[in-house]
Amino acid sequence: xxxxxxxxxxxxxxxxxxxxxxxxxxxxxxxxxxxxxxxxxxxxxxxxxxxxxxxxxxxxxxxxxxxxxxxxxxxxxxxxxxxxxxxxxxxxxxxxxxxxxxxxxxxxxxxxxxxxxxxxxxxxxxxxxxxxxxxxxxxxxxxxxxxxxxxxxxxxxxxxxxxxxxxxxxxxxxxxxxxxxxxxxxxxxxxxxxxxxxxxxxxxxxxxxxxxxxxxxxxxxxxxxxxxxxxxxxxxxxxxxxxxxxxxxxxxxxxxxxxxxxxxxxxxxxxxx
Amino acid sequence: xxxxxxxxxxxxxxxxxxxxxxxxxxxxxxxxxxxxxxxxxxxxxxxxxxxxxxxxxxxxxxxxxxxxxxxxxxxxxxxxxxxxxxxxxxxxxxxxxxxxxxxxxxxxxxxxxxxxxxxxxxxxxxxxxxxxxxxxxxxxxxxxxxxxxxxxxxxxxxxxxxxxxxxxxxxxxxxxxxxxxxxxxxxxxxxxxxxxxxxxxxxxxxxxxxxxxxxxxxxxxxxxxxxxxxxxxxxxxxxxxxxxxxxxxxxxxxxxxxxxxxxxxxxxxxxxxxxxxxxxxxxxxxxxxxxxxxxxxxxxxxxxxxxxxxxxxxxxxxxxxxxxxxxxxxxxxxxxxxxxx
Numbered sequence: 001x002x003x004x005x006x007x008x009x010x011x012x013x014x015x016x017x018x019x020x021x022x023x024x025x026x027x028x029x030x031x032x033x034x035x036x037x038x039x040x041x042x043x044x045x046x047x048x049x050x051x052x053x054x055x056x057x058x059x060x061x062x063x064x065x066x067x068x069x070x071x072x073x074x075x076x077x078x079x080x081x082x083x084x085x086x087x088x089x090x091x092x093x094x095x096x097x098x099x100x101x102x103x104x105x106x107x108x109x110x111x112x113x114x115x116x117x118x119x120x121x122x123x124x125x126x127x128x129x130x131x132x133x134x135x136x137x138x139x140x141x142x143x144x145x146x147x148x149x150x151x152x153x154x155x156x157x158x159x160x161x162x163x164x165x166x167x168x169x170x171x172x173x174x175x176x177x178x179x180x181x182x183x184x185x186x187x188x189x190x191x192x193x194x195x196x197x198x199x200x201x202x203x204x205x206x207x208x209x210x211x212x213x214x215x216x217x218x219x220x221x222x223x224x225x226x227x228x229x230x231x232x233x234x235x236x237x238x239x240x241x242x243x244x245x246x247x248x249x250x251x252x253x254x255x256x257x258x259x260x261x262x263x264x265x266x267x268x269x270x271x272x273x
Numbered sequence: 274x275x276x277x278x279x280x281x282x283x284x285x286x287x288x289x290x291x292x293x294x295x296x297x298x299x300x301x302x303x304x305x306x307x308x309x310x311x312x313x314x315x316x317x318x319x320x321x322x323x324x325x326x327x328x329x330x331x332x333x334x335x336x337x338x339x340x341x342x343x344x345x346x347x348x349x350x351x352x353x354x355x356x357x358x359x360x361x362x363x364x365x366x367x368x369x370x371x372x373x374x375x376x377x378x379x380x381x382x383x384x385x386x387x388x389x390x391x392x393x394x395x396x397x398x399x400x401x402x403x404x405x406x407x408x409x410x411x412x413x414x415x416x417x418x419x420x421x422x423x424x425x426x427x428x429x430x431x432x433x434x435x436x437x438x439x440x441x442x443x444x445x446x447x448x449x450x451x452x453x454x455x456x457x458x459x460x461x462x463x464x465x466x467x468x469x470x471x472x473x474x475x476x477x478x479x480x481x482x483x484x485x486x487x488x489x490x491x492x493x494x495x496x497x498x499x500x501x502x503x504x505x506x507x508x509x510x511x512x513x514x515x516x517x518x519x520x521x522x523x524x525x526x527x528x529x530x531x532x533x534x535x536x537x538x539x540x541x542x543x544x545x546x547x548x549x550x551x552x553x554x555x556x557x558x559x560x561x562x563x564x565x566x567x568x569x570x571x572x573x574x575x576x577x578x579x580x581x582x583x584x585x586x587x588x589x590x591x592x593x594x595x596x597x598x599x600x601x602x603x604x605x606x607x608x609x610x611x612x613x614x
Contacts, residue, residue, distance in 0.1 A: 024361035026363070027374045030402065035401050038396075038397045038400035038401055106384060110381070111383075112385070113378070113385075117372065118402055119401075271350070272350060
């Protein structure tokens with residue numbers, strides 16, 4: 001089926017005459033931001049095919065939890081914690097749980113090879129996917145926050161804080177999810193870890209902290225989503241303590257940097273075997 | 274070519290990819306419940322080969338011969354235990370990340386692209402090969418057009434048939450030009466039209482740019498028609514390396530005779546029972562590799578008299594690469610991995 005005569009091939013080679021150096025020139029590397037943007041855009045487009053039903057699930061779950069909790073808590077700080085916790089739970093569901101599953105499956109099926117044989121910085125693949133998954137959570141988080149505020153009679157004044165809470169807690173949770181998915185030796189384990197992470201975010205984030213045993217309170221402090229929840233809950237005051245909010249968000253950002261770095265390391269480790 | 278400087282001794286004049294004594298061993302695994310223990314496996318066992326510029330070089334062998342493991346080491350996806358891989362002068366064992374800047378790899382899996390549309394898969398891959406957005410889109414359109422994928426451009430890969438999906442993945446290997454294409458069974462599941470599109474695209478790049486192709490296949494027919502040279506692998510070793518024609522001369526004196534009996538072979542006919550010794554039996558089918566004169570005599574014997582009544586069908590064929598593989602000492606039970614279709 002090969003219709004090109006050998007002479008034609010040889011002619012083409014002679015014409016280009018480029019094979020002079022011992023090491024041929026390399027094609028350029030893809031730069032960080034353009035490739036991050038390309039991965040982000042590709043991941044975002046997957047939502048249309050595969051993710052939208054799951055976003056509904058995430059939102060319904062959080063709204064359902066708030067309706068349940070309405071009979072248990074009666075306003076005040078507990079209500080704030082429930083609304084903030086349920087909103088951030090949407091982020092945990094998508095960014096941690098679903099991203100862990102995605103990377104777990106990608107690793108197990110050999111799909112990482114595609115990225116590993118392209119000249120992209122590993123961080124662009126991880127950051128692009130993490131950013132896309134964090135973006136998926138935006139509508140669900142807003143819907144949950146608004147419904148919750150109305151349900152518990154909380155002010156809607158400072159909901160804009162979500163613009164900071166979603167990306168920062170999204171970074172922390174997505175990094176954790178990606179790292180879990182990439183490090184899990186089997187995809188089932190990645191799914192399990194993602195589910196566990198989400199359950200932890202649910203229990204430790206939504207339930208009011210005051211009544212918890214000491215051990216659980218420590219666990220709560222270790223969970224990255226906690227700081228997003230606290231920051232958001234703090235803004236329901238009529239005059240919020242912005243310094244405390246900023247501190248919580250700062251912790252979120254710090255954890256985000258660490259967990260994304262860990263995810264990038266895990267990606268490197270997973271892509272060359 | 275006289276301007277060439279600093280070429281290490283021992284390389285062919287136009288070697289694109291030089292592999293020396295490549296060894297990769299998968300460690301033994303301990304058995305668990307439901308999972309039997311596996312012994313240590315040498316997936317590549319001292320492989321050496323050289324791929325020249327502008328040729329289509331094939332790796333042929335049954336399943337489990339070590340083809341994919343070899344390719345993964347050439348593309349920097351796997352580190353060999355020992356040995357060297359040099360592509361266009363670059364040491365890929367020491368700098369695996371450079372492979373991505375020299376070659377394009379089409380693996381067997383498409384999971385990274387499955388949920389993207391054909392157009393976005395090609396565009397994203399082009400951008401990740403370092404092309405700016407505009408160029409990536411121009412390349413995307415050109416390649417999709419060339420492969421006749423235009424009408425499928427807006428459909429997700431997941432929704433396509435196996436062959437169409439494979440063709441879309443092949444398109445992603447072509448965007449963002451690379452001088453070496455490493456293709457792991459590119460035409461699996463494709464219809465003849467798609468196959469022709471693949472080989473036409475490969476030939477065009479060879480003619481215009483001197484592109485080199487390293488092709489993994491276990492399809493003998495394809496190997497015979499498209500390859501310039503082929504390395505036959507078995508159990509992690511290269512058991513032969515030559516042009517398909519050159520390999521066939523190794524068994525030039527032989528023809529293959531296949532006999533299919535209606536129920537069972539009439540062993541009471543002396544000529545038939547004499548043939549049995551050299552026949553390879555699978556059910557009602559006997560396969561014999563014979564010299565031309567012997568074959569003629571055998572055909573005469575089974576097409577006359579009593580034997581003919583018991584004969585259902587027979588074919589006489591010149592040797593194929595599969596026969597070469599068997600003649601080289603390839604184990605018959607493993608040869609079933611070589612698909613002839």
